[in-house]
Amino acid sequence: MKTAQLRMLILELLLRIEKDRSFSHLLINREIQKSNLTTKDEALLTQIVYGTLERKLTLDYYLSSYVDPTKKLDLWVKVLLRMSVYQMIFLDKIPDHAIIHEAVEIAKQKGHRGTQGFINGVLRNVQRKGVRDISEISDPVERLSIETSHPLWLVKRWIEQYGFQTTQEICLANLEEKPISVRIQPLRIARGEAIQYLENEGFQVKPSIFSEQGIIIEKGNILTNNLFKQGMLTIQDQSSMLVAEVLKPEPGMTVLDACSAPGGKATHIAEKMKNDGIVYAHDLHKKKVNLIEEKQRNLQLSIIEATAYDARKLQDKYKNTSFDRILVDAPCSGLGVITSKPEIKYEKTAEDIERLQSVQSDILNHAAQLLKDDGLLVYSTCTIEKTENEEVIHQFLEKNPEFIVDTSFFNELPEVLQSSIGITEFGVQLFPQSFKTDGFFLTRLKKVK
Numbered sequence: 001m002k003t004a005q006l007r008m009l010i011l012e013l014l015l016r017i018e019k020d021r022s023f024s025h026l027l028i029n030r031e032i033q034k035s036n037l038t039t040k041d042e043a044l045l046t047q048i049v050y051g052t053l054e055r056k057l058t059l060d061y062y063l064s065s066y067v068d069p070t071k072k073l074d075l076w077v078k079v080l081l082r083m084s085v086y087q088m089i090f091l092d093k094i095p096d097h098a099i100i101h102e103a104v105e106i107a108k109q110k111g112h113r114g115t116q117g118f119i120n121g122v123l124r125n126v127q128r129k130g131v132r133d134i135s136e137i138s139d140p141v142e143r144l145s146i147e148t149s150h151p152l153w154l155v156k157r158w159i160e161q162y163g164f165q166t167t168q169e170i171c172l173a174n175l176e177e178k179p180i181s182v183r184i185q186p187l188r189i190a191r192g193e194a195i196q197y198l199e200n201e202g203f204q205v206k207p208s209i210f211s212e213q214g215i216i217i218e219k220g221n222i223l224t225n226n227l228f229k230q231g232m233l234t235i236q237d238q239s240s241m242l243v244a245e246v247l248k249p250e251p252g253m254t255v256l257d258a259c260s261a262p263g264g265k266a267t268h269i270a271e272k273m274k275n276d277g278i279v280y281a282h283d284l285h286k287k288k289v290n291l292i293e294e295k296q297r298n299l300q301l302s303i304i305e306a307t308a309y310d311a312r313k314l315q316d317k318y319k320n321t322s323f324d325r326i327l328v329d330a331p332c333s334g335l336g337v338i339t340s341k342p343e344i345k346y347e348k349t350a351e352d353i354e355r356l357q358s359v360q361s362d363i364l365n366h367a368a369q370l371l372k373d374d375g376l377l378v379y380s381t382c383t384i385e386k387t388e389n390e391e392v393i394h395q396f397l398e399k400n401p402e403f404i405v406d407t408s409f410f411n412e413l414p415e416v417l418q419s420s421i422g423i424t425e426f427g428v429q430l431f432p433q434s435f436k437t438d439g440f441f442l443t444r445l446k447k448v449k
């Protein structure tokens, strides 16, 4: 693909993410599959799209020296300036004059002469005079917000919850690349065998400490690998692998997965059950239920029965059934997965967090009534918000005094994990900076005997 064409494609992708609130990773993957890009172009596209998104507030701060903030700009002009400045400041692959030339060429195709001149002028200023120094921002909280490109309200909220230093670590970790991790399908391949195979294929990998099924891929494209294509491996963040480990499902059990799509954890549970027993997997959205079925097929499992159902009404469905194990992997703000989905930090609001807490509590309250007396229930989310985690559990325990947090699960975690993360009276919160995983919360509940 010609350079100008590639830049135009990047601009269009960024515009779609801005306008349609599309998930960047889904959009990029789809585009890569469709466009037949070379590996080099693929890497450049991914880097510029993610980088521009990740650094949006920093880039706007840089641009504010040369663009009058009261001037109304078309969205494409703003995005084109951002992606150009991103390349000029954060990448050293392409010379500034080439970046400016390409931006002006794009402007030629999309706008009129005035816009070309404007874009050329702004970028030439950046080239000649450089950008504003962030260290000039005197307020440390505002500085952190601009430096790491996290909205001020979110930074303030995290500082209230975790203090300045942890918040700074969270924000910085959200800008770091996170290695992909995969889970072996243990009924089809052993971890050692998979590691050997991948190493022979030129991959750089290492075993995960989170789960005996986990492998971290440090180098190599797993999507095109045969083990992945044949369903011997599935992609899953290491933090998510903890869920089935902590739930401890056994062969022959009856398990409920209340919020299951796309089935990452349901399939892990089925693997741990040696594909013997039954996992009732539900999701609110019918379309998403297909994803659970597809994952089950790919991994050659058969005990998951997936149907669309609102988890807030589970008691109506299972009037005469109770479960050995229940998983509530609740819908959440996703503020723990900003590394892979940077747009989340700009899109979520404090109101979203409050609204989600009410859905989470509702689902947990309903699902928990279906637990057998000696059963175990895991509640998890991929967010670092106490409102969606600790507070949900706190309120649940107040309403349901027959339940307690089964803190013994902490001692079952790998020792390295135990020594680096803490458990509160409500559960375990993983941060993205601790192990290069998603930010993730989980806890295990059981009934008082």
Ligand SMILES: C[S@@+](CC[C@H](N)C(=O)[O-])C[C@H]1O[C@@H](n2cnc3c(N)ncnc32)[C@H](O)[C@@H]1O
Residues within 6 Å of the ligand: 240, 258, 259, 260, 261, 262, 263, 264, 265, 266, 282, 283, 284, 285, 288, 309, 310, 311, 312, 329, 330, 331, 332, 363, 382
């Ligand atoms: C965190 S995701 C689940 C991820 C899944 N457990 C996995 O490991 O692949 C939360 C899911 O809850 C679903 N959901 C949202 N509201 C729901 C409800 N009221 N009942 C059931 N599922 C719901 C969403 O569609 C979403 O797929």
